[in-house]
Amino acid sequence: MRRAMSRRLPLTVVTTTQSVPLGERTTLRLGGPAARFVHATTAAELVEAVRTADASTEPVLLLGGGSNLVVADRGFDGTVVHVATKGWRADPLGGGIVQFTVEAGEDWDGVVAEAVAQGLGGLECLSGIPGLVGATPVQNVGAYGVEIAQVLTSVDLLDRRSGKVHQVPAAKLGLAYRTSVLKGTDQAVVLRTRFALTAGGMSAPIRYAELARTLGVDQGERVPADAARKAVLELRRGKGMVLDSADHDTWSAGSFFTNPIIDDATFTGVLIRIAQVLGSDVDVPTYPAGQGHRKLSAAWLIERAGFRKGHVGPGGRVALSSKHTLALTNRGGATTEDLLDLAREVRDGVRAAFGVELHPEPVFIGCSL
Known part of the structure; x- marks a missing residue:
């Protein structure tokens, strides 16, 4: 790895645009217009844009890569x-150990690719995730x-209540x-992040069984970081x-539902409900x-409740992905509704079948739902 490398782009002037379609800036390709849209290209511009917007009486939305947003058809009547x-x-x-400091607006997968190219291990299993670093x-x-x-x-955070910037340890982020x-x-805006990565070109220990099988190694082994990245991207493309x-299977917000965590009594x-149904x-x-709790597979529950890959929603304009039941997709011409x-x-189908929310x-x- 070359030492103390960095990349900086030229500063640009903050610009404000009226009535910008948000559907063009989300991975679902859904959502109405923002009343006002500010493009901030440096941390200083971002801080100033947020402070200026906060000084007004209208709502403010921070937008990154749009990969985890569901925006109403009517849009956002405020400043984005x-x-x-x-x-x-x-x-x-x-x-x-190498400290990798990254500005919030960098493309996440591009950062992972750069870390791997620099011989840094730790991020490679997070390859292919859409969105920006700040999210x-x-x-x-x-x-x-x-x-x-x-x-x-x-992380460096802008505290919107005080208007000050603080460096906050990861341990205090819950x-x-x-x-x-x-x-x-x-109440806080992520300006930049810091990661502790390992030099030497090797991955973090491979913990995920499916990935270990793809790589042909035992769980817990390390592999070259670039090999792990390629395998993860292959698996993600398949889904x-x-x-x-x-x-259109990628016109989504990724996994739409989280895997439910329930206590042992629940x-x-x-299990009784599942036995009755299946x-x-x-x-x-x-x-x-964690102690006394377990995580269920949302995808497993969805499929067993009768929703298969490719299940079609209203008018055929939306559907579950044909590759992964956790992704709800826009098939073209859809609305947020x-x-x-x-x-x-x-x-509702999963709740009715198994009593799991x-x-x-x-x-x-x-x-909202």
């Missing part, structure tokens, strides 16, 4: 601040046995399964989880989720 900040830096800390700690993004919580060391103290609140404008009741000899997949109708059908993963703007 587009996070387009760029730049990264790699600083060796000793002991084979990853908010959701505690995870895939194939790795979560952001395992590599994140700190990082848990697909959540953090930043999720569900608009329609790598963005492709020509493939699980006993769920038979007593069914093997129900579960995963550890079409998508929500399909989501309600799936959620599915919760959506995306952020809803101006709409």
